[in-house]
Amino acid sequence: MRSIKGLDFTGKRALVRVDFNVPINEEGKITDDTRIRAALPTINTILENNGSVVLMSHLGRPKNGPEDKFSLNQLVDHLSSLINKDVKFANDCIGDEAVKLTSSLQKGEVVLLENLRFHNEEKAGDRTFAEQLSKHGDIYINDAFGTAHRAHASTAIIADFFPNDKYFGILLENEILNIDKVLKSPQSPTLAVVGGAKVSSKITIIENLLETVDDLIIGGGMAYTFIKAQGGKIGASLVEDDYLETAKGIMNKATEKGVNIHLPSDTIVADKFDAAANTQEQKIDQIEDGWMGLDIGKESIDAFRSVILNSKTILWNGPMGVFEMEKFQKGTVLVAEAIAESTQNGAFSLVGGGDSVAAVNQFNLSDQVSYVSTGGGAMLEYLEGKVLPGIQAIRS
Numbered sequence: 001m002r003s004i005k006g007l008d009f010t011g012k013r014a015l016v017r018v019d020f021n022v023p024i025n026e027e028g029k030i031t032d033d034t035r036i037r038a039a040l041p042t043i044n045t046i047l048e049n050n051g052s053v054v055l056m057s058h059l060g061r062p063k064n065g066p067e068d069k070f071s072l073n074q075l076v077d078h079l080s081s082l083i084n085k086d087v088k089f090a091n092d093c094i095g096d097e098a099v100k101l102t103s104s105l106q107k108g109e110v111v112l113l114e115n116l117r118f119h120n121e122e123k124a125g126d127r128t129f130a131e132q133l134s135k136h137g138d139i140y141i142n143d144a145f146g147t148a149h150r151a152h153a154s155t156a157i158i159a160d161f162f163p164n165d166k167y168f169g170i171l172l173e174n175e176i177l178n179i180d181k182v183l184k185s186p187q188s189p190t191l192a193v194v195g196g197a198k199v200s201s202k203i204t205i206i207e208n209l210l211e212t213v214d215d216l217i218i219g220g221g222m223a224y225t226f227i228k229a230q231g232g233k234i235g236a237s238l239v240e241d242d243y244l245e246t247a248k249g250i251m252n253k254a255t256e257k258g259v260n261i262h263l264p265s266d267t268i269v270a271d272k273f274d275a276a277a278n279t280q281e282q283k284i285d286q287i288e289d290g291w292m293g294l295d296i297g298k299e300s301i302d303a304f305r306s307v308i309l310n311s312k313t314i315l316w317n318g319p320m321g322v323f324e325m326e327k328f329q330k331g332t333v334l335v336a337e338a339i340a341e342s343t344q345n346g347a348f349s350l351v352g353g354g355d356s357v358a359a360v361n362q363f364n365l366s367d368q369v370s371y372v373s374t375g376g377g378a379m380l381e382y383l384e385g386k387v388l389p390g391i392q393a394i395r396s
């Protein structure tokens with residue numbers, strides 16, 4: 001692992017790709033600074049070890065060139081207050097003026113460059129643009145896990161200009177170490193809890209996980225495609241008819257590999273997709289026409305709980321039901337609580353992917369699991385077994 005821990009930054013400018021793509025409201029106020037805080041360990045490590053820091057990031061989705069609402073200038077004051085020192089700002093991420101600013105940096109100074117995506121060359125992975133960016137640092141550090149699955153100029157291509165001076169930032173290093181605890185060196189029994197809306201979006205992940213896990217819990221909307229594939233009656237529940245054969249294939253592969261698949265046996269059905277719908281609890285394979293399953297039932301929760309408490313390594317991605325509505329939240333809450341309890345008993349638990357992260361945050365359980373991943377799409381691609389360009393570029 002090319003880690004910055006223990007590195008001496010004396011006389012060095014560290015050019016750091018961070019993910020400062022934070023939500024900003026109409027008044028220009030940052031509404032959630034989690035991503036900025038996540039980069040602090042790397043920034044502080046460089047400063048504490050005598051270096052200077054040049055930060056680069058994207059923000060939002062500018063269409064064609066600079067737009068005030070996507071200017072990283074809006075982050076300067078808040079970042080200054082978080083690191084307790086003035087942060088300088090470069091009005092463009094490339095060009096003479098920016099290079100002048102970054103080349104005169106003194107030990108302990110910090111510069112933030114303007115939004116990388118004000119140049120279309122960033123997403124295009126343009127080599128000349130990457131080379132221009134590379135002028136800002138003596139060392140390149142990638143700490144942006146959220147964009148590690150993209151071969152953009154600042155996330156991957158730029159590494160070529162630092163053949164011997166490229167490193168993982170602390171956040172990115174932690175992401176890799178923690179996901180690898182599940183994928184590469186799990187303690188048995190290993191469990192994946194996969195939920196969410198669709199089989200189609202999780203199929204590659206499930207196939208990859210069948211190589212690693214002992215148990216696989218399938219909940220959420222995707223479970224109904226599996227139930228229908230087994231001949232069950234699922235009423236008006238979410239289903240992907242094109243994936244019935246895929247679901248059967250997964251069940252067969254699991255049997256071949258000796259993986260136990262746990263599907264829900266009961267469900268909370270509703271007469272419409274609505275927070276105020278009429279509901280009842282019933283067997284998941286006997287749902288009447290016009291009713292749809294929006295959460296797992298009590299029997300399933302109890303069964304899932306005992307698998308979770310019996311596991312030593314747990315990966316959770318995707319909710320068990322429509323947890324955004326209180327009536328259909330219980331399955332997701334109780335599964336999250338069981339994962340927290342199992343963690344307390346010594347299991348390693350990793351939560352990742354947009355909606356399960358939102359769920360553990362909403363239920364105040366994020367500090368009761370071992371690790372919560374910061375990268376949505378990047379985490380999913382890593383779990384699919386893909387090589388992420390941002391990680392590969394540092395390793396190669």
Ligand code: AMP
Nearest residue numbers: 196197198220221293294318321322355
């Ligand atoms: P994903 O982004 O694929 O992880 O899916 C997350 C979404 O799946 C959430 O918005 C949930 O509301 C939704 N979901 C979970 N269970 C169900 C279900 N039984 N029926 C419909 N949608 C569901």
